[in-house]
Amino acid sequence: MRQDLTASQYARALGQADQWPLHTMRMELAFGRPVRITGGPRGVGPLYLRDRDTSLDGSWDVLDLDPDPTNLDEREAAAYLAYRPRYSSTTLFRGVCRLTERATAVWSPSAGLTVNYPEPALHSKPRVLREDADPVAAFTDLLRQEIAARPLPADQCAVELSGGMDSTMTALSLAETVGPAHAAALILGGSVGGQQTSRRREIIQRAGLGSDVTVPVEECAPFLPDGARATGQVISPMDGTYAEAMTVLYQRLAACGVRWLLTGIGGDELCFQRPEERLRSGDPWNVHPVPDHLGPRARAHLPYLTDALAPASVLHASTVATIGVHSATAMRRGLWPISPLATPLLLRFSESLPHEWRRDKELMRRRLQAAGYSPHVVRPRLPENFSDTCERAMLRYGRPLLDRLIPDLLLTKAGLIDSGRLATQCAQVAATGKRASELYRPLALEASLRAL
Structure with a gap:
């Protein structure tokens, strides 16, 4: 139902939306003003955004935004390959951003897309239980x-x-x-x-x-x-x-x-x-x-x-x-x-x-x-975990596939992988039958980029 609201009523409506107990994602559209999208504190589906100059595209599936595999964000790729996860508005692909929790994305055709982070969240410290606590x-x-x-x-x-x-x-x-x-x-x-x-x-x-x-x-x-x-x-x-x-x-x-x-x-x-x-x-x-x-x-x-x-x-x-x-x-x-x-x-x-x-x-x-x-x-x-599954799969299927791809790796051309050292590691895995899962991340990223 459409309603005309005063400024104070609008502010109150935003406050009520923020009190919703489950996950929320709020989009504000006003004629002649920038689009504003604010994420809630919970995660349900991710939201990826891409500025198209005259339009703003968004989706929970990054593939919907036609990411360019030749335009990687080097820092994000390095973090992935080095097992050092990052949580920020940047993604593996330049031009595609992530709306992090409680952040606000602001977009207009003239100013483009920016993501404004919130204040750091506060967390509790351990306390002493009462004697009757359960x-x-x-x-x-x-x-x-x-x-x-x-x-x-x-x-x-x-x-x-x-x-x-x-x-x-x-x-x-x-x-x-x-x-x-x-x-x-x-x-x-x-x-x-x-x-x-x-x-x-x-x-x-x-x-x-x-x-x-x-x-x-x-x-x-x-x-x-x-x-x-x-x-x-x-x-x-x-x-x-x-x-x-x-x-x-x-x-x-x-x-x-x-x-x-x-x-x-x-x-x-x-x-x-x-x-x-x-x-x-x-x-x-x-x-x-x-x-x-x-x-x-x-x-x-x-x-x-x-x-x-x-x-x-x-x-x-x-x-x-x-x-x-x-x-x-x-x-x-x-x-x-x-x-x-x-x-x-x-x-x-x-x-x-x-x-x-x-x-x-x-x-x-x-x-x-x-x-x-x-x-x-x-x-x-x-x-009970899946580590052995990954190890066996990479030893039997992944390592031979990676061996075939090494001479022409996109990640090597981008300077993100040293193909000589990777080839040596593949040979060691083949000889010992151990640490095959260490090859998963370079192969997974390479396979995805090639398919894109």
Whole structure:
């Protein structure tokens, strides 16, 4: 409904919009004035913008903006190849910007596009619990409230239930709040996959979830010979490592009538340990070493990778960035992603907890214990992650493909990769059968740029 508002009424309407409890993105259009787009503090879908001189294009899918693979932002490319993530308005492609959380994009044909950052967000510090405090009950109640804030029909909902702590928290609260929604997961191979399957079975049955949709990740591993990237299909360089497998899973969910996809994203950051806490507990902070195969242009940017970053975000920057990667893959298949652990109130609550409740996800494990789950679910014997899948896929498929591409790499021409050192590394991987996953990032970026 169209309304004519005075300046004070308009300001009040903006304030009311900002009080909306879920995610918001606000666009202001006024005749003769610049366009203003403001993002909310949560991440759902990313927004990429491109100034076309006489128009402003925007999309949650960077591929919609026709990015130029020959016009890379060297600093962003260096950060990606060096495992040093950046959260800012710049992207891999010059001319394409990202609207970061709470930032405002301002555009007009005469002045072009600028992104104005907000003030840094404030965060809580650990506090002392009251004697009668029950962190598990409080956490459970907050998570249920977050899911219940939306009218979600169970038969149109699915939860990505890998079996890890984070996704299990979402699954339990979804079942308790909405009902027997679908479960879904990529299933690992080998003995780890057997453990994952039995743990998921117990969670699904005990929580009362509905049908289970699964995809063996090995069948859709990165760079399979008939897969999207190996065959030169266009895929965003901002997509995740297991985009092929996730796409198959999401296609199957969409065929089941699923519209709403709930995830466990944000759980790691809820249980984040501060640096001083890691020192006291002896838990190392693992920083990936800079690869030897970086080229001269990439190395020149390494001292400046922390320059011009977005200010401290309400959610952790890693959470918002992960949501952006995950959401684009889901939204291409018609699924709307919801990450109830990635919410400001839950993060503030968790940050306030003493260290012993956050370390090793103690808060989540105690919730499972209180709900009667077996030690097999609460503390699995084997670590369940996808690192071995990537290692095997790169050893069998990725390394031979990269070997063939090395003589004519676009990344080498751009000065971002040293092809000689990369060739040596490929030979070492072939000889030892180890550290093949170190080749993933240069191959993934190269394959995407070639397809574009």
